[in-house]
Amino acid sequence: MNCLVGQSGGPTSVINSSLSGVIQAAFDNNFRIFGCKNGIEGLLNDNLVEFNKEKFENVNGKERLKKRPSSILGSCRFRLPDDMEDEIYVKIFDQLNKHDISIFVYIGGNDSMDTVLKLNKYMKYKGINWVNICGSPKTIDNDLMLMDHSPGFGSAAKFIVNTIVDIRKDVDIYKRKTVTIVEIMGRNAGWLAASSLLANYNRRRKIVNLVYLSEMKINKEQIIEDIKKAHEKEDNLIIVISEGFVDAKNNFKREIERSYDEGFNHPIISGMSRRLSEYIYQQLDIKTKAVELSIVQRVNHLISKTDSEEAFNLGYKSLEISKNNTNMVPVIIRELSEEYKPRYEYIESGIIANKEKIVPAEWFETQEKLERKIIEYALPLIKGEVSQDYEDGILQYISLGEIIN
Amino acid sequence: MNCLVGQSGGPTSVINSSLSGVIQAAFDNNFRIFGCKNGIEGLLNDNLVEFNKEKFENVNGKERLKKRPSSILGSCRFRLPDDMEDEIYVKIFDQLNKHDISIFVYIGGNDSMDTVLKLNKYMKYKGINWVNICGSPKTIDNDLMLMDHSPGFGSAAKFIVNTIVDIRKDVDIYKRKTVTIVEIMGRNAGWLAASSLLANYNRRRKIVNLVYLSEMKINKEQIIEDIKKAHEKEDNLIIVISEGFVDAKNNFKREIERSYDEGFNHPIISGMSRRLSEYIYQQLDIKTKAVELSIVQRVNHLISKTDSEEAFNLGYKSLEISKNNTNMVPVIIRELSEEYKPRYEYIESGIIANKEKIVPAEWFETQEKLERKIIEYALPLIKGEVSQDYEDGILQYISLGEIIN
Numbered sequence: 001m002n003c004l005v006g007q008s009g010g011p012t013s014v015i016n017s018s019l020s021g022v023i024q025a026a027f028d029n030n031f032r033i034f035g036c037k038n039g040i041e042g043l044l045n046d047n048l049v050e051f052n053k054e055k056f057e058n059v060n061g062k063e064r065l066k067k068r069p070s071s072i073l074g075s076c077r078f079r080l081p082d083d084m085e086d087e088i089y090v091k092i093f094d095q096l097n098k099h100d101i102s103i104f105v106y107i108g109g110n111d112s113m114d115t116v117l118k119l120n121k122y123m124k125y126k127g128i129n130w131v132n133i134c135g136s137p138k139t140i141d142n143d144l145m146l147m148d149h150s151p152g153f154g155s156a157a158k159f160i161v162n163t164i165v166d167i168r169k170d171v172d173i174y175k176r177k178t179v180t181i182v183e184i185m186g187r188n189a190g191w192l193a194a195s196s197l198l199a200n201y202n203r204r205r206k207i208v209n210l211v212y213l214s215e216m217k218i219n220k221e222q223i224i225e226d227i228k229k230a231h232e233k234e235d236n237l238i239i240v241i242s243e244g245f246v247d248a249k250n251n252f253k254r255e256i257e258r259s260y261d262e263g264f265n266h267p268i269i270s271g272m273s274r275r276l277s278e279y280i281y282q283q284l285d286i287k288t289k290a291v292e293l294s295i296v297q298r299v300n301h302l303i304s305k306t307d308s309e310e311a312f313n314l315g316y317k318s319l320e321i322s323k324n325n326t327n328m329v330p331v332i333i334r335e336l337s338e339e340y341k342p343r344y345e346y347i348e349s350g351i352i353a354n355k356e357k358i359v360p361a362e363w364f365e366t367q368e369k370l371e372r373k374i375i376e377y378a379l380p381l382i383k384g385e386v387s388q389d390y391e392d393g394i395l396q397y398i399s400l401g402e403i404i405n
Numbered sequence: 406m407n408c409l410v411g412q413s414g415g416p417t418s419v420i421n422s423s424l425s426g427v428i429q430a431a432f433d434n435n436f437r438i439f440g441c442k443n444g445i446e447g448l449l450n451d452n453l454v455e456f457n458k459e460k461f462e463n464v465n466g467k468e469r470l471k472k473r474p475s476s477i478l479g480s481c482r483f484r485l486p487d488d489m490e491d492e493i494y495v496k497i498f499d500q501l502n503k504h505d506i507s508i509f510v511y512i513g514g515n516d517s518m519d520t521v522l523k524l525n526k527y528m529k530y531k532g533i534n535w536v537n538i539c540g541s542p543k544t545i546d547n548d549l550m551l552m553d554h555s556p557g558f559g560s561a562a563k564f565i566v567n568t569i570v571d572i573r574k575d576v577d578i579y580k581r582k583t584v585t586i587v588e589i590m591g592r593n594a595g596w597l598a599a600s601s602l603l604a605n606y607n608r609r610r611k612i613v614n615l616v617y618l619s620e621m622k623i624n625k626e627q628i629i630e631d632i633k634k635a636h637e638k639e640d641n642l643i644i645v646i647s648e649g650f651v652d653a654k655n656n657f658k659r660e661i662e663r664s665y666d667e668g669f670n671h672p673i674i675s676g677m678s679r680r681l682s683e684y685i686y687q688q689l690d691i692k693t694k695a696v697e698l699s700i701v702q703r704v705n706h707l708i709s710k711t712d713s714e715e716a717f718n719l720g721y722k723s724l725e726i727s728k729n730n731t732n733m734v735p736v737i738i739r740e741l742s743e744e745y746k747p748r749y750e751y752i753e754s755g756i757i758a759n760k761e762k763i764v765p766a767e768w769f770e771t772q773e774k775l776e777r778k779i780i781e782y783a784l785p786l787i788k789g790e791v792s793q794d795y796e797d798g799i800l801q802y803i804s805l806g807e808i809i810n
Contacts, residue, residue, distance in 0.1 A: 011578055038580050070574035077579070158798055163701055165800045169475035170704040173416055174482070175443050201799065294696045296568055299575040304798060382798035393563055393709060393787035394606065395570045 001031045003319060004048070004101045008039035008108035008115065009077065010139070011070035012152025013159070013303050014311035018107045018136045019072065020065035021315025023403075027053045029323070034099065035404070039076035039106070040115060043095050044088075049073075049404040056403045064398035066308045067386055069155075070299040071107075072400050079111070080118040089122045096131050103132050103322040107315065109139035109150075113329060113353040120327035120349065132326035135349050136318035138311065140298045142191035143356040146347055148334040151314055152298075154307030154381035157195035159300045160184060161382060163293060164199050164238065168207045171236040171289075178236045178287045179227060179280050183273035185297055186242040189358045190214045192297070193242040195378045197371040209237040210367060214244035215358050223247070223276070224283050245272055301395055305384025310342055321346055340380030406436045408724060409453070409506045413444035413513035413520065414482065415545070416475035417557025418564070418708050419716035423512045423541045424477065425470035426720025428808075432458045434728070439504065440809070444481035444511070445520060448500050449493075454478075454809040461808045469803035471713045472791055474560075475704040476512075477805050484516070485523040494527045501536050508537050508727040512720065514544035514555075518734060518758040525732035525754065537731035540754050541723035543716065545703045547596035548761040551752055553739040556719055557703075559712030559786035562600035564705045565589060566787060568698060569604045569643065573612045576641040576694075583692040584632060584642045584685050588678035590702055591647040594763045595619045597702070598647040600783045602776040614642040615772060619649035620763050628652070628681070629688050650677055706800055710789025715747055726751055745785030 005022045007015055019035075026033035033051045036042035056062065065072065081088065096104060106116050116135040123133070137144050142153035164182060171180045184193040190213025199207035209230045212218060230237050273290035281288045310332060317330035328346045335341040363373040389396045410427045412420055424440075431438035438456045441447035461467065470477065486493065501509060511521050521540040528538070542549050547558035569587060576585045589598040595618025604612035614635045617623060635642050678695035686693045715737060722735035733751045740746040768778040794801045 007578075011575055038578075041580065068574070069571060071578045074580065075578040161798070162706065162800050165802075166474060166704050166706055167700060169473070169802070170416055170700045173412075173443075173476045173480040175446065175479065198799065201797065289700070291699045291701070292697065293701075295572060295575045295694070296696070296698075296701075299571050301567065301571055306798075379797060384798065385795055390790055392606065392784060393566070393711075393789065394603065395567050397570075397574070 001029070001102045002100045003031050003033045003103040003105070004036060004043070004096070004099070005033065005105045005107065006036040006039045006042065007071035007073045007075050008106060008112035009075060010109065011075060011299050012138050012140050013069040013155035013298070013300050014066070014151055014308045015070065015107060015138050016068050016072050017066040017308045017311035018138060018151060018315030020062050021312040022105050022107070022136065022319045023051050023056060024062050025316040025319035027056065031103070034101070035073045038074040040078050040092065041076040042074070044091055046095065048099065049400065051403055052405050059398065059402045061398065061403040066312060067301070067303065067388055068397040069301060069303065077111070078115070080115055084122050084125050092119065093122070093128060101131055103319065105134055105136055105315070105318045105322060107136040107138055109137070109141070110144060110352055110354055110356065113137065113349045116327065116329070116349040117353045123326065132322045134318050134322040134326065135329040135352070136315050137329055137331065137352060140192065141186055141189050143189035143358065144352050145355045145357050146351055147331040148342070149332060149381055151307060151311035153191060154304040155300070155302070156185070156192055156297050157198065157378055158304040158307070158382035159297050159302045160192060160196050160293060161198045162302060164196050164240070165207060167291065168199070168238060171238060176235060176287065177231055178289070179239060179277070180237070180289045180291060181239045181241060181273040181277050183241055183243055183290065183292045185293070186214055187244040188214050188356055190216070190242040191359060193240050194359055194370060194374045196240040197374050198379055198382060200371055201375050201379060206234070207238065208240050209234060210239045211370060212239070212241045212245045213359055213364060214242040215361065216245065216364055217248035219249060220247040220279060224280070227280065227284065241272060241276065243272060301388050303386040304382045305386050306381055308386050313344060317344055406434070406507045407505045408436050408438045408508040408510070409441060409448070409501070409504070410438065410510045410512065411441040411444045411447065412476035412478045412480050413511060413517035414480060415514065416480060416704050417543050417545050418474040418560035418703070418705050419471070419556055419713045420475065420512060420543050421473050421477050422471040422713045422716035423543060423556060423720030425467050426717040427510050427512070427541065427724045428456050428461060429467050430721040430724035432461065436508070439506070440478045443479040445483050445497065446481045447479070449496055451500065453504065454805065456808055457810045464803065464807045466803065466808040471717060472706070472708065472793055473802040474706060474708065482516070483520070485520055489527050489530050497524065498527070498533060506536055508724060510539055510541055510720070510723045510727060512541040512543055514542070514546070515549060515757055515759055515761065518542070518754045521732065521734070521754040522758045528731065537727045539723050539727040539731060540734040540757070541720050542734055542736065542757060545597065546591055546594050548594035548763065549757050550760045550762050551756055552736040553747070554737060554786055556712060556716035558596060559709040560705070560707070561590070561597055561702050562603065562783055563709040563712070563787035564702050564707045565597060565601050565698060566603045567707060569601050569645070570612060572696065573604070573643060576643060580640065581692065582636055582640050583694070584644060584682070585694045585696060586644045586646060586678040586682050588646055588648055588695065588697045590698070591619055592649040593619050593761055595621070595647040596764060598645050599764055599775060599779045601645040602779050603784055603787060605776055606780050606784060611639070612643065613645050614639060615644045616775060617644070617646045617650045618764055618769060619647040620766065621650065621769055622653040624654060625652040625684060629685070632685060632689065646677060646681065648677060706793050708791040709787045710791050711786055713791055718749060722749055
């Protein structure tokens with residue numbers, strides 16, 4: 001049996017853990033497993049590679065893929081048309097047929113699950129039943145519906161938390177009142193910005209003082225009041241904001257940058273930390289600094305072991321479920337137990353596609369409540385470190401060439 | 406005998422390694438060792454702590470300090486006046502006298518060595534000989550005169566190199582022509598930006614495609630030509646620039662930010678990556694992205710073991726030389742050998758104070774030459790990793806409270 005796997009959408013630090021899971025599952029079933037470069041584009045352009053079982057085992061591909069951040073097969077942002085008569089569908093299934101693919105697993109976020117959904121709609125429409133197409137979920141944003149959390153989120157959160165622990169060491173060295181604003185990814189969902197509060201866990205003093213999420217509607221005057229109050233206890237404040245944060249009255253105009261993500265038309269926003277930094281300086285005449293963690297937060301060698309293992313399991317289960325089902329996506333549910341324990345379930349791709357899960361409003365009624373809630377929720381997800389390999393002081397990752405024919 | 410140690414200027418990831426060396430040397434000599442908080446300010450304000458030998462040994466302070474980035478004693482930017490009659494000198498020596506200090510070691514960069522120099526000038530002027538005041542050098546910028554390299558540089562370079570290895574993984578995932586510009590610290594000296602080229606060591610393809618240093622005078626039109634040429638071979642380019650880079654004709658106006666470093670009046674510059682990113686987009690109509698590594702590059706848990714050990718040795722030697730000498734600074738010289746081998750020498754503070762060493766012009770005659778030169782020079786300095794301690798996925802550093810009375 002021939003299987004195909006592709007990666008799509010923005011990268012995460014553990015998206016190759018899911019790939020590793022898919023490959024391992026295929027080999028455990030004695031299936032052949034191909035990868036398409038740059039997602040669905042590679043399928044259309046006949047840009048396929050075949051993973052080699054012997055090589056994969058010999059170079060410890062299973063574990064080394066788990067350490068290698070960002071889509072090793074490349075990615076794409078490619079939105080399939082709603083029109084089921086569009087010729088692209090014919091092309092895609094011609095390609096799948098040509099390579100005799102019986103299982104196609106697509107690793108991606110809510111946009112990529114839209115691809116899985118549409119391909120399955122087309123299959124139903126045309127009565128195609130010689131291939132099963134399922135999804136394996138990922139996103140650093142943690143905004144996938146119905147899942148307790150998304151693979152990729154834990155590692156991004158781990159990087160953010162530990163980077164802010166270091167930033168705290170930096171900002172504390174001078175005796176003066178300052179405000180450092182750290183801008184975190186998250187257009188509409190503030191999960192990652194909220195997770196910075198994990199840095200306060202088990203500390204006698206606050207590493208992160210204030211957090212403003214995309215979901216919050218706060219007047220800019222309120223921010224100044226929050227800062228004044230916090231400055232009564234602490235000289236150097238660290239404020240974390242989501243890139244999508246805007247104040248309640250929209251007085252901070254979103255700095256929508258010129259570029260738009262191709263295909264899905266999401267505006268690329270950033271610069272709110274600089275905007276807020278300038279405003280605070282004007283109002284309070286104190287030293288302010290804006291720090292954007294930028295793309296480094298989504299693709300980083302500081303990987304959560306918990307996240308990495310879960311991403312692997314989801315990949316593995318995606319292939320397993322595809323043996324007898326189509327249009328399914330494995331998701332993580334949290335067991336109601338004292339200790340953190342994930343359970344895996346399966347849902348239809350339509351439940352995830354094109355939707356976003358945001359931080360519940362009741363979580364951020366107060367900063368204290370947000371901290372309590374996010375620690376309870378996200379602390380287990382950043383646990384454990386994945387050891388990396390260095391040579392001459394430089395990270396050495398596995399390359400695709402080492403594991404394909 | 407009572408010793409005093411202080412930390413001054415911008416932080417580095419190994420400035421506490423030097424502190425560890427000073428403390429260890431004091432204990433090895435059976436001296437008492439005090440630390441002044443926030444550099445010379447703490448001495449003036451009587452804000453002193455005493456390191457406790459038993460505690461230091463019990464909690465493994467020697468090794469744990471080496472892992473803890475950024476000045477644990479705090480820092481200051483405090484420029485002593487030229488006027489030797491200024492009352493501040495009287496105050497400082499009154500304080501040293503009050504605490505019966507015989508040795509004072511000041512850990513800092515070229516500005517802080519100016520403090521060491523002036524205090525020694527005053528001592529000479531007043532005939533003070535009951536205290537020896539020496540420096541222990543540090544700076545991420547690597548711009549200290551006469552030293553082969555500066556402690557702090559290797560760890561900042563290591564962080565930059567490995568972060569760019571990750572950024573390369575991120576930018577490669579889409580098939581399209583892009584330019585990602587990474588802005589690195591270095592106002593006048595481009596050592597750190599140049600060291601990003603270490604990422605190309607032993608690779609079949611370039612991680613970093615082009616580097617523009619503060620020292621280079623390049624027309625902006627040349628940059629566009631460089632990009633066009635590089636795009637013939639590679640879709641996704643990574644360009645690294647020093648924050649102080651300006652084009653030859655000054656057509657890129659430096660975006661001098663409103664803030665100035667207190668005391669020493671260095672302009673805080675940044676934003677050149679955004680400026681250049683906009684320009685390239687206008688000229689070539691391709692996706693561009695600006696990434697500033699910001700303060701995260703100078704204070705980070707990813708520490709070079711080589712750098713950390715050397716910083717420790719310099720701290721140790723600073724205290725040792727202070728037993729019988731004043732106004733001295735231990736420096737690192739490189740042995741002329743096949744294998745990298747540091748040798749330690751001593752120079753007078755005046756040789757380092759207020760001066761800057763920049764990258765030699767002959768090094769950047771071509772991009773290829775710069776890469777060859779910097780690999781030869783800086784590769785040994787990023788070698789080795791310092792293992793960090795995590796609890797619940799979060800970095801745990803030593804606190805000052807664990808090692809003082």
